[in-house]
Structure formats: structure tokens, C-alpha cells
Amino acid sequence: MHITPTQLTQLSHDILAAYGFTPEHQKSITHTLVTAQQDQCHSHGVWRLLGLIDTLKHGKISATATPTITQDVGSIVKIDAHMGSATTAFSVGLPRLIEKAQQNGIALLAINHCVHFSALWVEIEQLTQAGLIAINSTPSHAWVAPAGSTKPLLGTNPLGFGFPRINPQEPYVFDFATSATARGEIQLHHRHGTQMPEGLAIDAQGNPTTDPAAAMQGAMLTFGGHKGSAISTMVELLAGIAIGDMTSQESMAFADGTPTLPYGGEIIIAIDPKILLGDDWTAHQQRGEDFLNQFNASGARLPSQRRFKARAQNQQQGYIELDDNLYADLQNLLTLAN
Amino acid sequence: MHITPTQLTQLSHDILAAYGFTPEHQKSITHTLVTAQQDQCHSHGVWRLLGLIDTLKHGKISATATPTITQDVGSIVKIDAHMGSATTAFSVGLPRLIEKAQQNGIALLAINHCVHFSALWVEIEQLTQAGLIAINSTPSHAWVAPAGSTKPLLGTNPLGFGFPRINPQEPYVFDFATSATARGEIQLHHRHGTQMPEGLAIDAQGNPTTDPAAAMQGAMLTFGGHKGSAISTMVELLAGIAIGDMTSQESMAFADGTPTLPYGGEIIIAIDPKILLGDDWTAHQQRGEDFLNQFNASGARLPSQRRFKARAQNQQQGYIELDDNLYADLQNLLTLAN
The missing domain is CATH 3.30.1370.60 (Malate/L-lactate/L-sulpholactate dehydrogenase, NADPH binding domain)
Known part of the structure; x- marks a missing residue:
């Protein structure tokens, strides 16, 4: 789907407000996530709101700290x-x-x-x-x-x-x-049942492994x-x-x-x-x-060259590409809070 | 051969003095090189005096700058x-x-x-x-x-x-x-006619190479x-x-x-x-x-763990191991200056 930066900013603000984040937190968090999303840096974009709210539910972040x-x-x-x-x-x-x-x-x-x-x-x-x-x-x-x-x-x-x-x-x-590699890459291979490239992880015995399950038992x-x-x-x-x-x-x-x-x-x-x-x-x-x-x-x-190119393109076209499922998850997050 | 830190310090001072380096340069250069030699970090030890004097002869270092x-x-x-x-x-x-x-x-x-x-x-x-x-x-x-x-x-x-x-x-x-890898490692393979490990260099066309001659034509x-x-x-x-x-x-x-x-x-x-x-x-x-x-x-x-171990051992035994050929080269450097 297509979403304008203004719409995405509003959605992020609304979610954070619904979970009790102060205006200062709404502003700084949203700025950071929407900026990343505009650069098509999805791993650090609005997807992070899900982890953030989860962290809040576990009592491991303050929504009101100054x-x-x-x-x-x-x-x-x-x-x-x-x-x-x-x-x-x-x-x-x-x-x-x-x-x-x-x-x-x-x-x-x-x-x-x-x-x-x-x-x-x-x-x-x-x-x-x-x-x-x-x-x-x-x-x-x-x-x-x-x-x-x-x-x-x-x-x-x-x-x-x-x-x-x-x-x-x-x-x-x-x-x-x-x-x-990123932790998320290994989790992705695990979910899809695929082998990882070599050189990224070891199993619990310290042997090189391309098996994501073994890697998650061992270490990156x-x-x-x-x-x-x-x-x-x-x-x-x-x-x-x-x-x-x-x-x-x-x-x-x-x-x-x-x-x-x-x-x-x-x-x-x-x-x-x-x-x-x-x-x-x-x-x-x-x-x-x-x-x-x-x-x-x-x-x-x-x-960062790829990011800059994505940013220029998104600014020119006036909207950001957002995954439909992610948008649904974010809407759901908002509904659950209210 | 075995040489005490005091003897090696004196030799380095003598060489630098013979080539016109000021007392300040003699002191700082010698301190650095003997410290490295004591840690058995040969690549940055007194061997460097050869390159230093060569650089001086080419007019690419000042012996008297303050x-x-x-x-x-x-x-x-x-x-x-x-x-x-x-x-x-x-x-x-x-x-x-x-x-x-x-x-x-x-x-x-x-x-x-x-x-x-x-x-x-x-x-x-x-x-x-x-x-x-x-x-x-x-x-x-x-x-x-x-x-x-x-x-x-x-x-x-x-x-x-x-x-x-x-x-x-x-x-x-x-x-x-x-x-x-270090530049010197490639030169060493070249001199000995051996192949390098993979992943260190490319040839002039940008292809991976283990041939030191091709690497020196290409890039590390x-x-x-x-x-x-x-x-x-x-x-x-x-x-x-x-x-x-x-x-x-x-x-x-x-x-x-x-x-x-x-x-x-x-x-x-x-x-x-x-x-x-x-x-x-x-x-x-x-x-x-x-x-x-x-x-x-x-x-x-x-x-640095290996260096610290070498240092402790050299301090305990009171002398440093020095390659015979290197010692001869240094003595020769001194003779040529006088």
C-alpha cells in the first residue's frame, strides 16, 4: 500500500499516545521510525512499534520518563x-x-x-x-x-x-x-526452513553451522x-x-x-x-x-547510497510503500489499546 | 642472538645519530622500536630502522625537524x-x-x-x-x-x-x-614463491587471486x-x-x-x-x-595477549631475541654512515 509521511506520522503518534507515551516520546520515536521508513530501511522503520509496545507490556520501557x-x-x-x-x-x-x-x-x-x-x-x-x-x-x-x-x-x-x-x-x-548478520536474518531462515550462508554462526559446541535452529542454540x-x-x-x-x-x-x-x-x-x-x-x-x-x-x-x-536513492524517490512521489500486513498489524495495535 | 634492551637502545641511538637525527628523534624513535621489539612485535621493531634510513636517503623524512x-x-x-x-x-x-x-x-x-x-x-x-x-x-x-x-x-x-x-x-x-592482510605478507609470499590464502587480494581485473604477483599488480x-x-x-x-x-x-x-x-x-x-x-x-x-x-x-x-606474554618473558630473562641477519644489517647501516 501507499501512505504519505504525514499519514504514517499520525498513525505512529496515535499508537504511542494510545499506549500512554508522552508527547515528547511520541515525537522523537515517530520521527526516527518514519525517517527510516522513508529511506526504505524497513528493519528500523515503523515495524519497531510492535516490539516497542511489547516491551512496554513487559514493563521494560517507560512511556512517561522525562x-x-x-x-x-x-x-x-x-x-x-x-x-x-x-x-x-x-x-x-x-x-x-x-x-x-x-x-x-x-x-x-x-x-x-x-x-x-x-x-x-x-x-x-x-x-x-x-x-x-x-x-x-x-x-x-x-x-x-x-x-x-x-x-x-x-x-x-x-x-x-x-x-x-x-x-x-x-x-x-x-x-x-x-x-x-542481523539476529532477524537467522530468525527469518528459521521461519522459512532455509539454510543460512556460511560464516555467520556456530552451534552450541562451537562448530560452524548453516542450520538456523542450531545457530539459535549456539551463537552468532x-x-x-x-x-x-x-x-x-x-x-x-x-x-x-x-x-x-x-x-x-x-x-x-x-x-x-x-x-x-x-x-x-x-x-x-x-x-x-x-x-x-x-x-x-x-x-x-x-x-x-x-x-x-x-x-x-x-x-x-x-x-547509505541505496538509502539516499530511496529517500529521494519517496520524497518525489510523495508517499511511502508500506507492507499491507504491517499496516494491518499497526491498526490492530491501535484498536487493542483503545 | 640475545641482546639486552640497553644494548639495543644504544645501537638504535647510534644509528640514528650517525644519520643526523636530533636527540629528540633518536629518543622517541628508539623508544617506540625497542618497545615493539621487547613485545616480539618484529614487524614494528628495530627492523624499521632500515626503511627509515632509506626514506631519509630519498629525502622523504626530516632528521632535524622540531x-x-x-x-x-x-x-x-x-x-x-x-x-x-x-x-x-x-x-x-x-x-x-x-x-x-x-x-x-x-x-x-x-x-x-x-x-x-x-x-x-x-x-x-x-x-x-x-x-x-x-x-x-x-x-x-x-x-x-x-x-x-x-x-x-x-x-x-x-x-x-x-x-x-x-x-x-x-x-x-x-x-x-x-x-x-599486511603488505609485507604478500611480499613474503612473492619472495618464497608460495600462494596466498583466499580472500586477501584481487588481480588487476578485479578477480579474486591467491597469486602474490597478480595481487601486487591488482589490489589488497x-x-x-x-x-x-x-x-x-x-x-x-x-x-x-x-x-x-x-x-x-x-x-x-x-x-x-x-x-x-x-x-x-x-x-x-x-x-x-x-x-x-x-x-x-x-x-x-x-x-x-x-x-x-x-x-x-x-x-x-x-x-595483545601474546605481546604481553612476550614482554613479561623478555623482562624476566633480561634480554631480547634478535635475528642474526637483522643485527648484521643494523651494524652495516651504522658502518655505512660513518
């Missing part, structure tokens, strides 16, 4: 989400993060005690649009074994990065799980062997321990067997190239263009 | 190495980087116009010993094609990270090339497919463009066909967990220990 700034010193801002959505805490912290980066050249925003379910690139792009370079990351649930182990000590631990380009609508942006692997494993471990330390928040193991323990969203911290680092380079930034940003323009010219695709 | 601080504002320090060794510029910038991180919570040191040949972990460990979390990176020479391309747009682009542990001698540290691949490729591109943007310094392509053009060391910039970010967490850092650092201790217990090895 994020508070717990620290604002030097180049650091810390926000306590009080078990609310990370998206709302991010919108509270964003103006201070931008100010501090513009003042000191580099700044760090730490979000604590948040429920995380959104695409990292939605945040990254708000920073690149402010002319900043940005890095962000968050632990998740411990489904992933480090290289050499059979024990799931790591989350899917996504890592985001953005660099402002001259066209502010199309920055250099990547956002990917540091696991070899990280991307890139021991190097990807080291990066995923960095995420646990940087976006978990260093900001006094949960590791993916602890988040999983907190979920206590319920199929709820990850709970814990997030870290966002912003760098202002205009502080690093002054007026020379303009010339160096152009060098960045010359460098990046060689990618497409030589057959490589830049990360 | 690094200058070009910016010291907010959380940013910039050092111009004036074509000298990165190690010397790092020692000039290190105290300010530590002060700024301790004051503002996060700080960034950018080194410009430096020749880079040293292990990133040597710098990382100086920051973890000061109780800081650290990330560093530098572009290199463009030998590596991004995923989907046959054109070498990327360097081997190493990435380093460190997190202080309760035993300051054994922090969590990784330092690896974002290429699938990044680790981890399109994700590793995205991270390597980040290094070019962050440690090249954003600090107004060369990309790996530009460094290669600067070498102008000579087999000289990469020239350009380096970025080092330091975070003080005591600013993030105050007195609670002690308890959270212990949580970090509990998390990391599970790695060995479940069969995984932590990065």
Missing part, C-alpha cells in the same frame, strides 16, 4: 533516559552536544538507562547536517560469541559514523551491526573474524562500562527471558572540522569530495 | 611534525592531550606532516597508563581497494584502541590494519568485506581530510615511486573515564574486569 541532564562539564554531556526511549534522550542532549563540539572541537554525549531500537544513522545525520563529524554506538543483547569462544559475550553492537559532504542531504554515513559470529570481534568488544567497553551502563550480557539478564528491546547506554562523539581547520575546511571538504567521488567512478558503492 | 604546536584550543591540540617522525610529534603532544582529556573528559590530538612507521599500540599504552581510554589511526599508502572496486583508493589504515584495566601493564588493546582487500571497507574509508576521512592532511593516495603520490614510508597525518582521541563516572569509575572498571575475564575462561584470546 530525560534529565546528569552531567554537563567540559566536553561531556550525560543524559539519564530513566528507562525511556533513547530517541527522546538524544533530542534532549543534541543541542548541548552540538554547542560543545562547536566550542571545544570534540565533545561526547553519553545516554544512560535507555531502551534502544532505532537506526544509528538517524542520529548521525542530525550531526552531519550541523556540519559535524560523528561516531555513535550502543551494546545490545548478548547473542554473539567473540572469535575463539562459544560463549555469547557480545551484542550485535552497531557502529555508526558520519562525515559531512558538500551536499548536506548525502553525507558519508555508515551504520552496521558488528555481528556477521562477529563480522571480520578477530578484528570484528575486537571492535565489538570495544563497543561493550566504550558504550557500556565507560559510561557506567550495561554490557550486552547484563541487558540480556535484565530482559529476563522476555523478548524485549535492549536496555543500557549509548555513546555519541561529535567533532567540528571547522575548529580543526578554520577557513581551510572548505578546501579540505572539497578534497574529501574528490576522494569519495572516485568510489562510484571505480565501481564501489558508498554506504 | 615539531611545533599549531593549535591548542578547547579539547584540540594540533602538532606539525614538519616532515619528522610521528613518534617525536606524539611525545610533544602527549602531555597536552592528557591534560585536556583530564580537564574536559575527551580530547583530540592531530599530528600533521609526519612520517609514520610505528605500532599504534605503543602510543595507546601511554594513554591507558595515564588511566585514559584511547583511539588512534593513520592513513598509509593506497594499496587497498574498497569493496566492489578494483582501484586502490585506501591504505592499510591501522586502527588502535585501548581501555585501562586494573593491571596497568595489561590494558585491553587492539591495533590492526583494516586491510585483510580490506578485512570484513563492505564493513571493513567502510571503516577504512572512515580512517581516510578522519585521519586525513578532517585534519587537513593527506589521503593514502596522496601519500603514495608524494612517495613518487620510491619505496618510502607513508607521509601524512595521525589522529589520537583520549577519554577520561574518571570525568565520565567520578568515583564510580572504580566499581565500573571492576565490572570491565569481570566482563573481560570471561574471554579467556571461554576459550577466546584477548587482543
